[in-house]
Amino acid sequence: MHLTYFDCNAQIGKYSVKHPEAFTTADELVKEMERVGVSEALVFHSMAKEYAPCVGNEMLLAEIECKPIHPCWVVLPHHTGEMPAPDELLSQMKARGVRALKAYPNAQGFTLADWCAGDLLDMIEANGIPLFLDMDQTNWGQVAEILSSHPKLNLTLLRQSYRIDRFLYPLMEKYAGLRMEAATYQVASGIEEVCKRFGAGRLLFGTGLPYTDAGPAIAQITYAEISDEEKRLIAEGNLRKLLAMTSDK
Amino acid sequence: MSTFQDKVSEGRPLMDELLIDAHCHMGFYGCFNIPNNTAAGMVAQMDRIGIRACISAHHAAISSDQRYGNDEVLQAMTDFPGRIYGYATASPNYPAAEVTAELERCISAGMIGVKIHPDLHGTNVDDDKYRPVWEFANEKALPLLSHTGVAGRNPVRTFETLAEKYPNVKILLGHSGFGSEGANHTIRAVKNCPNIYAEITGSICVYGTLERMVREAGADRVLFGTDLPFLDARPQVGRVAFANITDDEKRQVFGLNAARIFKIQ
Structure with a gap:
């Protein structure tokens, strides 16, 4: 069967610990996507993570114009004035076609606990905006606290490793909005087990480009012993639904 | 376009190619859940993908109980002949005579290589406690797979010394030291030592490192696991x-190299 892939986890921009083969531009990302057969990607800018969200988010929009790339902004709590207040942030996202957010609390020195990011998470939850979070930016206790305070949050965990089922399952059972990137969930037959227990709607295709190869993420889906419809959901459908868009770009 | 990429894109098994998994395990693992960890479960996944054979070191053997784990692999070799081969796994934390006897028992029963995991066994790979293992593998001219890293108890650079000391051992650097830096250490070791090979498995496949290893170390020295x-x-x-390598190079990595090193038909 032919699958269309919509990558939930790619990056452009220069970054500090770049290995020799990694690329940095949107053109190079699109070229690699074409080589491996990925149609679209949700992308954030490295400068938004490593330098300043207000700078990197603008660079992202400027660099992805007219490409099969959708923007994902990096956000901070607004208290220091580095980020608009939640209502203004929402207005800007709508005006500029941004439908997803990422947070880097460890790298950027804040917490997603309610006393610090509660207003931001309230807005994200109330508007059904997908929030992406690298697992090295948080811990399972904090994920549980975030979801306890914001039970309808659409939270997708990225780069979450394979040693996680004993933490993951109880949270998956309790919170329907908790999802994860499939590629780094390298539990043997784990894709099948998650689909059986929680449904294919809880997994998203993500490559990790340009940090990691795309081939592993693709093979994990094409060889999965799940239905074709479940494969379509993981490869493309779940992200498209989260971003509330049709195949229009 | 690559034949392999076409087939994998469509989810077609690669049974008409030779895939030999040079680095696999078996069984439960203490600190996380593995839902499908039996020999039968492994063979089912191998069938789905088209992996002809694998060489297994049991999780119990690389951690707590070498004899229990080795026995499980021996049983799997009986249950799935030609599909599951075995690594005789040795723990350095028992008397030398016991370690050598266990290796001898496993090799005599048909295992085709030796596996060590210095990190899990808490012993540096060049510690004297590993000497009986190296001497045994050298005397029998066996392939030896070790867990590796760029630092810690099993740094890639240490294997260069061991390769010179035990020239009959074909050393497989498990995980190739991990990541981009590990790949660089591994390339140097492979270039310096004719009896060192790069085994590639790892949970994080850093973009382009496989291509770098094939280009610089040679496709005949890189093994799929x-x-x-x-x-x-x-x-x-x-x-x-x-x-981004040729299909002929992929064939070497996927199985031809392992078939040659382990003498698998």
Whole structure:
């Protein structure tokens, strides 16, 4: 069967610990996507993570114009004035076609606990905006606290490793909005087990480009012993639904 | 376009090619859940992908109980002949005579290589406690797979010294030291030592490192492995199938090198 892939986890921009083969531009990302057969990607800018969200988010929009790339902004709590207040942030996202957010609390020195990011998470939850979070930016206790305070949050965990089922399952059972990137969930037959227990709607295709190869993420889906419809959901459908868009770009 | 990439894109098994998994395991693992960890479960996933054979070191053997784990692999070799081969796994934390006897028992029963995991056994790979293992593998001219890293108890650079000291041992650097830096250490070791090989499995497949290893170390020195069922086997198949190398190089990595080193028909 032919699958269309919509990558939930790619990056452009220069970054500090770049290995020799990694690329940095949107053109190079699109070229690699074409080589491996990925149609679209949700992308954030490295400068938004490593330098300043207000700078990197603008660079992202400027660099992805007219490409099969959708923007994902990096956000901070607004208290220091580095980020608009939640209502203004929402207005800007709508005006500029941004439908997803990422947070880097460890790298950027804040917490997603309610006393610090509660207003931001309230807005994200109330508007059904997908929030992406690298697992090295948080811990399972904090994920549980975030979801306890914001039970309808659409939270997708990225780069979450394979040693996680004993933490993951109880949270998956309790919170329907908790999802994860499939590629780094390298539990043997784990894709099948998650689909059986929680449904294919809880997994998203993500490559990790340009940090990691795309081939592993693709093979994990094409060889999965799940239905074709479940494969379509993981490869493309779940992200498209989260971003509330049709195949229009 | 690559034949391998085409087939994997369509989810077609690669049974008409030779895939030999040079690094896999078996069984439960203490600190996380593995839902499908039996020999039968492994063979089912191998069938789905088209992996002809694997060489297994049991999780119990690389951690707590070498004899229990080795026995499980011996049983799997009986249950799945030609599909599951075995690594005789040795713990350095028992008397030398016991370690050598266990290795002898396993090799006599048909295992085709030796596995060590210095990190899990808490012993540096060049510690004297590992000497009986190295001497045994050298005397029998066996392939030896070790867990490796760029630092810690099993740094890649240390294997260069061991390779010179034990020239009959074909040393497989498990995980190639991990990541981009590990690949650089591994390339140097492979270039310096004719009896060192790079085994590629790892949970994080850093973009382009497989291509770098094939280009600089040579396709005849790089081996496919999956870590199944410690990890799912499918990502590593995708890594090789989609790599920016030729199909002939993929064939060497996927199975021809392992067939030659382990003398698998």
